[in-house]
Amino acid sequence: MCTRPGRLQNSYRRLFAAVYDRAMASAERRCLGAWRRELLEQAQGAVLEIGSGTGSNLPHYPPGLTRLVLGEPDPFMCQQLQKKLTAAPLPAVICTHGAEQLPFPAASFDTVVSTLVLCSVDSPQAALEEIRRVLRPGGCLLFLEHVLSDQPATRRWQRFWEPLWKQVACNCHLTRDTAATIRSGGFVLEQLDELQIAGAPAILRRVLRGMAVKCGWKILSPDTLLRGEVTKHGNFTCI
Numbered sequence: 420m421c422t423r424p425g426r427l428q429n430s431y432r433r434l435f436a437a438v439y440d441r442a443m444a445s446a447e448r449r450c451l452g453a454w455r456r457e458l459l460e461q462a463q464g465a466v467l468e469i470g471s472g473t474g475s476n477l478p479h480y481p482p483g484l485t486r487l488v489l490g491e492p493d494p495f496m497c498q499q500l501q502k503k504l505t506a507a508p509l510p511a512v513i514c515t516h517g518a519e520q521l522p523f524p525a526a527s528f529d530t531v532v533s534t535l536v537l538c539s540v541d542s543p544q545a546a547l548e549e550i551r552r553v554l555r556p557g558g559c560l561l562f563l564e565h566v567l568s569d570q571p572a573t574r575r576w577q578r579f580w581e582p583l584w585k586q587v588a589c590n591c592h593l594t595r596d597t598a599a600t601i602r603s604g605g606f607v608l609e610q611l612d613e614l615q616i617a618g619a620p621a622i623l624r625r626v627l628r629g630m631a632v633k634c635g636w637k638i639l640s641p642d643t644l645l646r647g648e649v650t651k652h653g654n655f656t657c658i
């Protein structure tokens with residue numbers, strides 16, 4: 420049975436999912452739609468998207484994917500996603516697990532996609548660990564995330580507003596240094612574009628878009644660690 424805060428939270432989540440597309444419409448037209456398309460052109464093979472939300476990425480996937488799994492743990496977002504999927508010509512399936520606990524064997528995807536999600540997960544480190552696990556060696560994470568500003572004054576405002584913003588925007592954090600978290604999670608950043616959402620408030624404006632490739636480590640001795648990539652054929656290349 421739902422507790423009162425649970426019921427309130429559910430009503431709020433339902434509302435968030437219902438208004439999400441309308442709230443994002445202007446930013447999608449101005450820039451986000453084009454950024455998504457350019458990013459997702461690089462998706463290939465078996466693809467897992469985490470936190471698919473209402474399915475804003477669906478129109479931008481290229482043809483020829485061998486598998487498309489859409490992860491979305493929020494039931495209200497899932498309802499919106501299911502509606503879009505019914506209308507879309509993509510053979511995709513929905514998975515309701517959160518990114519921190521993915522129900523897939525290791526190395527089962529070629530591409531993982533995360534757009535505006537690593538700001539909202541409880542633990543970006545745990546999510547990246549799982550993403551890394553389910554990616555095949557050399558597989559890539561395609562991401563588009565709003566992040567901590569590089570302007571000290573804006574950072575101060577981000578820290579000020581974050582506690583309230585998290586409540587109204589379903590756990591969205593304003594101060595995450597996502598590129599650093601991706602790097603330290605065992606990925607090499609092969610592409611990184613720094614973008615600004617036109618017309619957005621300064622605390623939400625800075626966006627990073629890129630491709631991160633799963634890399635490996637080779638232990639040479641207890642105090643020497645080599646960082647490198649494991650190729651498709653199992654060879655280790657130092658970076």
Ligand SMILES: C[S@@+](CC[C@H](N)C(=O)[O-])C[C@H]1O[C@@H](n2cnc3c(N)ncnc32)[C@H](O)[C@@H]1O
Pocket residue numbers: 469470471472473474475476490491492493496516517518519533534535536539540541591
């Ligand atoms: C701001 S919305 C972004 C939706 C969509 N990816 C987009 O680009 O428009 C954040 C999404 O992350 C989802 N989310 C939150 N926590 C998550 C978690 N632990 N694992 C996976 N998704 C999560 C939310 O349910 C929500 O759908």
